[in-house]
Amino acid sequence: MSPVTINLTLPGYRILRWESNLMMRVYVEALDPPRLCACCGGGRLRSKGRYERRVRHLACFGRLSELVIACRRYHCADCERSFVQPLPGVRPGRRSTEPWRETIYERHDDGICASVLARRERLGPATVARIYAQFTERKAKERLSVECPRVLGIDEHTLHRGQRFATTFCDLHRRRVFDISPGRSEAELASYLRTLRGREQVRVVCIDLSNSYRAMIKRWFPRAAIVADRFHAIRVVSQHLLRLARQLCPALGWNRAWLGLLRTRSDRLEAQQRQRLAQLFAAHPVLEGIHALKDRLCRLLALKTQNKASCRRHIRTLLELIALLRKDGLEPAVTLANTLTAWTQEIVRMWRFTRNNGITEGFHRKMKLIQRRAYGFRSFANYRLRVIAQCG
Ligand SMILES: [Zn+2]
Structure with missing residues (x-):
């Protein structure tokens, strides 16, 4: 190791000599x-x-290396105490330098598994795990702001192949995960919510159309306005009306090509798809009305950054469409009408607001990858640390 190399990687030392065997x-x-x-x-x-x-x-x-540092112990004549010499880049009690620990953390974080990394570096796998835990904890502490963010997105995600649930609290303003907590019901989340600081200051909470989350937010975030999530609202409309379409036209069955055509917004269809859709409507005229209704509803729900006057106009349209849904008294349509009626207020706020839980859903995808790479987590605390370190 030349003097230049050590000065670049760990300044503050003078080289005395070196030996080069299996290890430098x-x-x-x-x-x-x-x-x-x-x-x-x-x-x-x-x-x-x-x-x-x-x-x-x-x-x-390309060769593993070790520093042998000549140190001294000192005695102070003023306070009669002894101390060891502090060293640049080496923390007290550690047997490795901080730059080296950081590369181990980064390589493990990049996806090299602990046993392979340990074999290459001639360590025990537990050392790799310990270094990783120390760095994630430090990162989690640095990034975790103590006060609850003003604009929250709350949504559930699954652990262990859908057997256990966890709730994500996402900072929609800064686009990062604030925290995760096990469970999705109010009873499970109560102990976490009780300790959450600054929840009185939360202004906006974005959720899917779930009644249990709505009740929980009204209780625990008293000053927050609840906003429906656009993606989930549109999905609910699409699901119910496709169910209605299948009920009225059994030939549709599970024909994926046809269902795909009906699901897509009509302004996003290509010419060929449009033609096929027209053929489908010619064969089953009942579908045309349902598709038109779904299209109007979805387009209405997709609106954002509207002013108050246009919101008033959109409410009238929404109420008209809800009345249309109720008209024939068919089961999936009436259920949808009831849902939309129960959530009208939150949907109106959604038109005024731009951010949505798409950010949270994106983080859920990343969390699935974290779970996958670890082949599942036994300890929720470890999982939480990794999520905060990587998504926080
Ligand atoms: Zn002293």
């Missing part, structure tokens, strides 16, 4: 020995003798 061993000493006492700041120091510290350092020209 570099003998160094710190450039600045202490002049003042670490305890009292006094200047009357006496050396109590030399000792060596061996620490792992970054690989050099």
Whole structure:
């Protein structure tokens, strides 16, 4: 290891000599020995003798390396205490340098599994796990703002192939995960919500059309306005009306091509698809009305950044469409009408508001990858740390 290399990777040391066997061993000493006492700041120091510290350092020209640092113990004549020399880039008690620990963390974070990394670096796998845990914890502490964000997105996601649920609290303003907590019911989340600081200041909460979440937010976030999530609202409309279409036209069955045509917004269809849809309507005229209704509803729900006057106009349209849904008294349509009636207020706020839980859903995708890479988590605390470190 040339003097240049060590100065680049770990400044503050002078090289004395080096040995190059299976492992590169570099003998160094710190450039600045202490002049003042670490305890009292006094200047009357006496050396109590030399000792060596061996620490792992970054690989050099493809060879694993170790620093042998010549250190001293000191005695202070002012406070009568002894202390060891602090070293740049090496924390007290650690047997490796901070740059080296960081590369281990980064390589494991990039996806090299602990056992492979341990074999390559000649470590125990537990050391890799320990370094990773220390760095994620530090990162989680740095990023986790203590106060609850003003604009929250709340949604559930699954753990262990859908057997367990967890709730995500997402900061929609800064686009990051604020926290996750196990469970999705109010009873399960109550202990977490009770400790949440700053929940009185939360202004907006975005949720899917779930009654249990709505009741929970009214109780725990008293000043927050609840906003329906656009993606979920549109999905509910689409699901119910496709169910109605299948009920009225059994030939539709599970024909994926036809269902796909009906599901797509008509302004996004290509010419060929439009033609096929026209053929479908010619064969089953009942579908045309349902498709037109679905299209109008979805287009209405997709609106955003509307002013108050246009919101009033859209409410009238929404109420008309709800009345149309109720007219024939068919089951999926009436259920949908009831849902939309129960959520009218939240849907109106959705028109005024731009952000939605698409951000939260994106993080759910990332969380699935985190779970997958770890082959599942036994401890929720470890899972939470990783989520906050990587999505927070
Ligand atoms: Zn002292």
